[in-house]
Amino acid sequence: MVFSSLSFLILFLPSVIVLYYVCPxxxxxxxxxxxxxxxxxxxxxxxxxxxxxFVCGILWNYLFGLLIGKCREETxxxxxxxxxxxxCLAGDLGLLAVFKYANFFFSNxxxxxxxxxxxxxxxxxxxxSFFTFQEISYIADVYRGSPAQKNPLFLGLYIAFFPQLxxxxxxxxxxxxxxxLKRKESVACFTDGxxxxxxxxxxxxxxxxQLGQMVDYLLDSSGLDTRCAPLLLLAVLGFALQLYLDxxxxxxxxxxLGLMFGFRIPENFRLPYTASSASDFWRRWHISLSGxxxxxxxxxxxxxxxxxxxxxxxxxxxxxxTGLWHGACWPCVLWGLLWGIWLICEKYLxxxxxxxxxxxxxxxxxxxxxxMALFSCLRLTDxxxxxxxxxxxxxxxxxxxxxxxxxxxxxxxxxxxxYLAAALIVSLVPVRQTxxxxxxxxxxxxxxxxxxxxxxxxxxxxxxxxxxxAYNPFLYFQF
Numbered sequence: 001m002v003f004s005s006l007s008f009l010i011l012f013l014p015s016v017i018v019l020y021y022v023c024p025x026x027x028x029x030x031x032x033x034x035x036x037x038x039x040x041x042x043x044x045x046x047x048x049x050x051x052x053x054f055v056c057g058i059l060w061n062y063l064f065g066l067l068i069g070k071c072r073e074e075t076x077x078x079x080x081x082x083x084x085x086x087x088c089l090a091g092d093l094g095l096l097a098v099f100k101y102a103n104f105f106f107s108n109x110x111x112x113x114x115x116x117x118x119x120x121x122x123x124x125x126x127x128x129s130f131f132t133f134q135e136i137s138y139i140a141d142v143y144r145g146s147p148a149q150k151n152p153l154f155l156g157l158y159i160a161f162f163p164q165l166x167x168x169x170x171x172x173x174x175x176x177x178x179x180x181l182k183r184k185e186s187v188a189c190f191t192d193g194x195x196x197x198x199x200x201x202x203x204x205x206x207x208x209x210q211l212g213q214m215v216d217y218l219l220d221s222s223g224l225d226t227r228c229a230p231l232l233l234l235a236v237l238g239f240a241l242q243l244y245l246d247x248x249x250x251x252x253x254x255x256x257l258g259l260m261f262g263f264r265i266p267e268n269f270r271l272p273y274t275a276s277s278a279s280d281f282w283r284r285w286h287i288s289l290s291g292x293x294x295x296x297x298x299x300x301x302x303x304x305x306x307x308x309x310x311x312x313x314x315x316x317x318x319x320x321x322t323g324l325w326h327g328a329c330w331p332c333v334l335w336g337l338l339w340g341i342w343l344i345c346e347k348y349l350x351x352x353x354x355x356x357x358x359x360x361x362x363x364x365x366x367x368x369x370x371x372m373a374l375f376s377c378l379r380l381t382d383x384x385x386x387x388x389x390x391x392x393x394x395x396x397x398x399x400x401x402x403x404x405x406x407x408x409x410x411x412x413x414x415x416x417x418x419y420l421a422a423a424l425i426v427s428l429v430p431v432r433q434t435x436x437x438x439x440x441x442x443x444x445x446x447x448x449x450x451x452x453x454x455x456x457x458x459x460x461x462x463x464x465x466x467x468x469x470a471y472n473p474f475l476y477f478q479f
Contacts, residue, residue: 064088069148104328127166163257169288185262193259200252208245229398240372335377
């Protein structure tokens with residue numbers, strides 16, 4: 001089930017909200033239990049065969065959390081505590097490796113050795129990358145001193161909370177745990193959440209989906225050898241915008257849904273296409289993922305405390321894992337390593353703080369096209385297609401061929417310019433996105449009075465688009 005589906009919007013979400021608020025606020029545990037059950041229904045709607053695996057993962061981390069908490073209370077048991085941590089991580093990462101990377105591993109072994117190794121095609125459970133990182137966050141935070149969760153339903157709610165279950169944002173246990181028993185639910189909070197959800201739905205359905213249909217057609221492998229360079233460049237730009245609007249729209253909807261139930265979910269995007277550098281880009285793009293790798297991989301590896309070469313090693317490991325997390329294919333690994341090399345060069349060779357202002361200005365204008373170009377590795381997940389696109393973009397003959405394909409190019413721009421313009425505006429223009437989105441009733445600001453009406457109309461238009469089209473992907477589900 002996805003947020004932008006009629007079954008979710010018309011049936012699932014209203015039912016969850018009504019039953020949640022029918023339960024009195026004083027029965028907080030009962031409300032949490034209902035949200036956990038609703039989250040399992042949400043996950044099982046599309047993947048019922050993986051529900052037992054999902055529940056076993058929750059119980060696995062629950063039991064090891066109790067063991068680590070008990071070891072922490074006993075003197076002289078630090079070794080046992082570490083063993084429990086490693087065993088739990090081995091189970092979590094082992095499950096991720098089997099479901100997400102086994103096919104990749106065996107296909108590469110077969111390619112390298114030429115041996116006809118039979119192996120089963122293993123289906124990928126939706127959201128496994130995200131909820132595995134939530135589980136690791138829990139067990140690592142307990143190891144570092146956070147109290148172990150005694151109530152398995154509460155831990156289950158943290159891991160399975162449906163607004164951010166299958167595509168994030170990744171929420172830290174230490175940030176989520178206090179909200180399980182103490183959170184603010186009010187009409188204003190619910191309304192703010194609804195507005196945020198509506199804004200994300202509009203971003204996803206009205207812009208990202210429309211760009212996606214253009215991108216899918218232009219990057220169809222059967223036509224890559226005949227596309228002119230401007231169309232290929234348009235496809236790369238369109239995918240970068242689609243990816244941002246698709247995922248940031250999902251994050252907006254997740255944050256809005258969390259607010260509707262009183263939970264504060266952290267921001268995941270802050271206008272990344274206005275970044276001034278590669279490091280600034282990753283302070284703005286998928287913030288919860290980059291923060292997770294920093295706190296649970298980069299810093300444990302030593303961070304920047306052990307000299308230049310160990311820092312470079314740590315950065316390359318982190319970005320290799322980041323690329324592999326995004327997809328079990330070599331273009332995704334290449335994407336991660338290219339980002340790692342870029343960030344290393346920026347840190348040790350380019351050294352922006354030491355540069356002149358004109359240099360930093362030029363560098364800023366080069367950063368975003370480069371970041372957009374790199375995202376093509378996530379879309380074209382085999383090197384033949386990736387090579388065909390970029391060799392076409394840099395081919396003089398393909399630019400000359402654009403004259404013959406000018407009618408097709410004009411047709412694309414005629415049909416798509418409104419979506420490209422909207423995507424650029426939404427991606428570049430700051431919009432106030434705080435927890436307090438709803439204006440005070442006493443305010444006479446016309447913009448604040450009109451904004452809710454525009455969002456409601458946009459949501460109704462989005463629902464009509466959903467009802468009239470079968471094209472409704474979520475790009476980050478594949479990651």
